[in-house]
Amino acid sequence: xxxxxxxxxxxxxxxxxxxxxxxxxxxxxxxxxxxxxxxxxxxxxxxxxxxxxxxxxxxxxxxxxxxxxxxxxxxxxxxxxxxxxxxxxxxxxxxxxxxxxxxxxxxxxxxxx
Amino acid sequence: xxxxxxxxxxxxxxxxxxxxxxxxxxxxxxxxxxxxxxxxxxxxxxxxxxxxxxxxxxxxxxxxxxxxxxxxxxxxxxxxxxxxxxxxxxxxxxxxxxxxxxxxxxxxxxxxx
Numbered sequence: 001x002x003x004x005x006x007x008x009x010x011x012x013x014x015x016x017x018x019x020x021x022x023x024x025x026x027x028x029x030x031x032x033x034x035x036x037x038x039x040x041x042x043x044x045x046x047x048x049x050x051x052x053x054x055x056x057x058x059x060x061x062x063x064x065x066x067x068x069x070x071x072x073x074x075x076x077x078x079x080x081x082x083x084x085x086x087x088x089x090x091x092x093x094x095x096x097x098x099x100x101x102x103x104x105x106x107x108x109x110x111x112x113x
Numbered sequence: 114x115x116x117x118x119x120x121x122x123x124x125x126x127x128x129x130x131x132x133x134x135x136x137x138x139x140x141x142x143x144x145x146x147x148x149x150x151x152x153x154x155x156x157x158x159x160x161x162x163x164x165x166x167x168x169x170x171x172x173x174x175x176x177x178x179x180x181x182x183x184x185x186x187x188x189x190x191x192x193x194x195x196x197x198x199x200x201x202x203x204x205x206x207x208x209x210x211x212x213x214x215x216x217x218x219x220x221x222x223x224x225x226x
Contacts, residue, residue, distance in 0.1 A: 009153065034214065043117075043203055043217035044156075090155060100171075101215065103148075105155040 002027045002095045006104035014112050019063075019078040021107050023091030026072065032094040033074040034101070035065055039087045047089070050074060061085070086111045116140050119204050119218035126194050126225055134189045134221050136204030143208070145187040146215070147171075147179060150201040159202075162187055194225040 007022040025031055032051050036044040048059025055067040065076045074091060091104040117138045126132050136145065143164050148156040148171075158171030160179040168179060176198060178190045191198055201222050205215040 036215075036217075041219075043219045044205075044215070045217070046214050049214050100158065100161065103156040105153060 002031065002093050002102050004091050004093050004102055004104035006089075006091050006107050008107055009105065010108045010110065012110040012112055013081045015083055016080050019076070019081045019085065019109065021076040021089050021091075021109065023065075023074045023076065023104060024072050025074060025091070025093045027093055027095045029095050033065075033067060034092040034094070035059065035063070035074075035076050036090045036092060036103075037087050038090065038106075044090060047076070081109075081111045083111050083113065085109060115219065116216050117204055117206055117218035119202075119221050121221060122219065123222045124224070126223070128195055128225055130194050132191045132194055132223070134191075134202055134204075134223070136187045136189070136218060138185050138204075138206045138216070140206050140208070140216055141184075142206035142216070143184065144206060145181070146205045146207070147177075147187070147189045148203045148205065149173070150203060150220075156203065159189065191223075191225075194223075196225045199223060199225045 003026045005024045034049045035047040037047045038044045048057045050057050050067045058064045063078045088106045088108045090106050092101045094101045120135045146161045147159040150156050157173050162168050162181045165181050180188050201220050203220050204218040207215050
């Protein structure tokens, strides 16, 4: 079985501040992990993914995430928030080769001017 | 043109009516998925298909059916719509070699009154 827990359904940061969105996973086998972003009235867009290579993964728009096996975490960070980062972010996990993906419940990021 | 196209984008239907949501893709991916999104619940898998002859139920398939008409087309039907099927529906595709990264359509917002 696999699952994802996103801590915090809403996160607010000031423009220029560090963005930290938390994700913890559970998987019986080495997982693949993903972060997706959803802008209003749009579908989900892949932000970055971990597929057992480097533990620090860089994605689009200066986002990055670090896979920490000991903490079963895959937190998303960005050094400096922009207004355009306001969106909903989903963490997701896939176990094994059959590629069924389980999504977290999402975190809405608000960026305050 | 979008890689994954969903039609219609918005639909209002009455309780008891049959409705079909359509998805087509130009990615050439074998694997296609239908998810529904509800506020606070994230995305939940309804059905998935790994090729034209393979159809599988997801975690919330009751009240839904699907048809994989071709590699590029995967439709979702609500046989008799009910108000708690009001949601945002997403189609997604993936490639075996993509280790689980999905390409999403823009979604269909369905309201059952």
